Amino acid sequence: MVPRLIDRDARKEELAQALWTVIVQRGVGAVSVRSVAAQAGVAVGSLRHVFPTRAELIVFSAELMLHRAEQRITAIPALADPVDHALRIARELLPLTPDTRAELQVNLALFAEAPAVPALTAVRDRTQGALTALYMRLVTLVAPDLPPEAAQPAADRLGALTDGLAMRLLASPDFPPADALSLLREELTRTANAKAT
Amino acid sequence: MVPRLIDRDARKEELAQALWTVIVQRGVGAVSVRSVAAQAGVAVGSLRHVFPTRAELIVFSAELMLHRAEQRITAIPALADPVDHALRIARELLPLTPDTRAELQVNLALFAEAPAVPALTAVRDRTQGALTALYMRLVTLVAPDLPPEAAQPAADRLGALTDGLAMRLLASPDFPPADALSLLREELTRTANAKAT
DNA sequence: ATCAATTTAGCACGGCCGTGCTAAATTGGA
């Protein structure tokens, strides 16, 4: 009894990555248990042994992506200059590498699929919450003494700016990443100096 | 000969609006010639008489939405204060009303569908171009004397901020629209005063 | 009233979908 004590979790992650690949290459409309199984190189039955239903597959994939991003960010070592540190973190939210690029693409796709898979809205809300908290942390990182009533708008502005730049970088690949980083650095510096006002 | 000299264009717009409704209510995954025809209250054959193929329906719907937004914006009367005027325009890009809210939702959905309907990327690029030009116009509106090398980053920042706020308003409905408008006004005022620096 | 063009409606085909279900292959302890 007990064959392969098995790496179910590893299998799950393989399948989630296969789903991401399908989204990036063929769009969210091409996501099906069949296409994902084929992309992962397994039979449909095998996929359904791990994810009995399509919705579970999609929700897990979304959650795993959020988890990956969180881990990637918490793994960033502290830098001497707070602005450098904050910028280094914010950089992870921009689609600058193939990985983060795919991440944003998949996020938007799942966002659009939410009406069809209601469980996705919960994941989306948790993602939003994590982002909001993160932006607030970045503000207190560069301007620890900023009173809350001034920190909140600063966090909102930083978040909007970062998200907007992310969209721009994704939509028009000719937009220079350096410009995006420069705008972010300027914003962070300005927030850091806002203490005096 | 010649029955109903007919309002083909009106019919097209009806069908496009039906498609938007389907996207908003059931997600882009639910968009099919059948579902759209049913939403519009016509037979599939009738829809296919006007849009022979699914792709044509989707592309037309996307183009019509861009066209509508452009018209809505060019119809805005001039205001005395440049900042007020620019803010009034930027406001049209935020999902503050059911219409603009649906507009953004549909835009994102079509964005996600682009890999499946290659012709959509052209529409997306034109939309991006129009937005870029619009943001630049807003900057020159509030700061006419700003040299180009300073106007470009200002336009990028304004665009990113607006797009980011739009995403935020769409994703978390509890985010106060007043905060978004306040941030935009502050940004516009800052740009207007940047001339002196 | 007639008629030809246009519009509307609908059928039918092959294809992909999700999923319930059963059979085969694989595995490590006995």
Place this chain on the structure above:
DNA sequence: TCCAATTTAGCACGGCCGTGCTAAATTGAT
């Protein structure tokens, strides 16, 4: 070696899909 549990594979069903195609209904000029 053998076996029972687990994993993998696959079939089959009903459903929705896009689209080619033909038939019916509708129209305005004659």
